Amino acid sequence: MSSLHALTANDPYRMLGYALKLAQQALRTHLDTELRAVGLTTPQYSVLAGLELSAGLSNAELARRAFVTPQTMQAILATLERASLVERMAHPVNGRIRTTELTAAGRSALRAAHEIVANAEQLTRDAVAPSDPETICSALLRIAEAMRSEV
């Protein structure tokens, strides 16, 4: 108990959770800044990139793939639709599903965004040196897995 408290009271910069938040926030801010030039936010890019790989997904399926709630994905899709970057239409068979597909404008924005995101990824990989990017990546995925299986 008291050892747990001691852990918290230490230099916050040596806390894994704090460092994780700092790194993610910095990357997100960097990406948002760069992506602004093509009129996208980071979550919007993420959804568009997903739709490029598998067109016609439902809101629920997109939410599952992004690990967010359907309500959250709903809001993102509404914004993308307002910006004419995606098109939503009734599913040909299943009456409760509305599918989403990229528009030409969406595809165009995505092309420019891919460059930006790839550059940020390279910056990130360079930054972890001398650690191996694969090692860091695996450790991060284990954190995500551990948190998900908890509670």
Added chain:
Amino acid sequence: MSSLHALTANDPYRMLGYALKLAQQALRTHLDTELRAVGLTTPQYSVLAGLELSAGLSNAELARRAFVTPQTMQAILATLERASLVERMAHPVNGRIRTTELTAAGRSALRAAHEIVANAEQLTRDAVAPSDPETICSALLRIAEAMRSEV
């Protein structure tokens, strides 16, 4: 150029930026869920913990320490004040500053929250094994630094 695109098109799970987002989001969701029992969100805990170490900080100073904008910190403080967890008052000398201090209720919530956060930190450290937590932590801080110095 084409090699950059290839990097993006790969399995997203092997992208450092994606893994970073997944890990941080999972930790944040876990913490928010646990902290709900004491009526706090993760950012709220973070601010209260900061005030415990240095009472009477200004909104601007709190924002700088949390790496968020003054407007964001303003909103967090407004919520905390509404919940009677902090008290804001005019600075004794500097007329444009409003200082913030913990209330008794704030201190009480913080005590319970410290346990929860320390437990999550331990879970995280366990999850990165067999990697060394210090190695991962340092790599994350280098990412944050690299993104900040960019642009």
Added chain:
DNA sequence: TCGATAATATCAGTGGCCTGATATAATATA
């Protein structure tokens, strides 16, 4: 077949992050 269950979409409200803009107090400088 009918009723229960599950899946999907969506509305409403909250919190935390941002940008942009404005008002005021403190400080530096001409």
Added chain:
DNA sequence: TATATTATATCAGGCCACTGATATTATCGA
């Protein structure tokens, strides 16, 4: 001293994340 600059606080609006609640469609089982 008077003006310009800087620091602080705060309002307004937007996006993304959540919970809670509701309506509709599919599906499963008695």
